[in-house]
Amino acid sequence: MDYGKERVVALVDMDCFYVQVEQRLSPALKNTPCVVAQYKTWKGGSIIAVSYEARAHGVTRNMWVDDAKKLCPDLQVARVRESHGKADLTFYREASVEVIEVMSRFAVIERASIDEAYMDLTAAVQQRLKSMNDNEIESLLLKTTYIQGYPQNSTEQAQRSRGLKQWLASLPELPLGEQSSAGLQLTVGALIVEEMRAAVEKHTGFRCSAGISHNKVLAKLACGLNKPNRQTILPLDSVAELFNSLPISKIRNLGGKLGSSIIETLAVENMGDLCKFSQAQLGQHFGEKTG
């Protein structure tokens, strides 16, 4: 298998998880602008999760509830439970366990936080490919999947279906026995993740987004490209174009001081520029390990 395409890795991220947990408990909160906030005394409490309806009004995480109400007067507020005067996240951790249990039926998962998990689907994909017939990968089975970079030569967005069809048409026939293409493997990975996400919603009521690519950093990046309640395949061949206009801070672990120092030291703006430097050069500037 080509370098960089050895594995199929997915990242599943629950959409505004704490909000969904509160909405399941209190259905009146569903489909409304609402937030989850902790504490109440200082400026109404601080917001730790925001529904997509509230985001449309400009409400964000870390905002004070009093400030958010100015942006969105009919904002509903759920409160984090407290014990010993401290915010207690037990309620959300228990909901997280429900999700993890369902996901674990499909693959070995690596819990990255209370609301997201990585999984290496390489083995599951190989298994699935063995039992698959030709024409078994249909657009219908990938109903919430986007392919980053497809359709090609198209500037207009919102062309999910056309991009998916073009991508599927570009895949080789199912090769029986021999190694299958990286594109085929990502697609079967996406099929598994579609099934996993449907199972999570069926058994917990919670929706999520996902990214499918060849490593954790790319899977995480892909996941953020189409939210909420959607999943995105990021083929390696689409990475260069994506990186051309991608701020360095968008890459996991480069959102803080290291990212800032890279931008300053190398006088670069986006990931496309950064990729022009060799690993040896990056090692010189940022330490052998970090580089």
Next chain:
DNA sequence: CATTGTTAAGGG
């Protein structure tokens, strides 16, 4: 006081 909590990596 004014976000808090959790996790992981790096340095001593």
Next chain:
DNA sequence: CCCTTAACA
């Protein structure tokens, strides 16, 4: 190996 720092949710 522990402690501090960084990153993220």
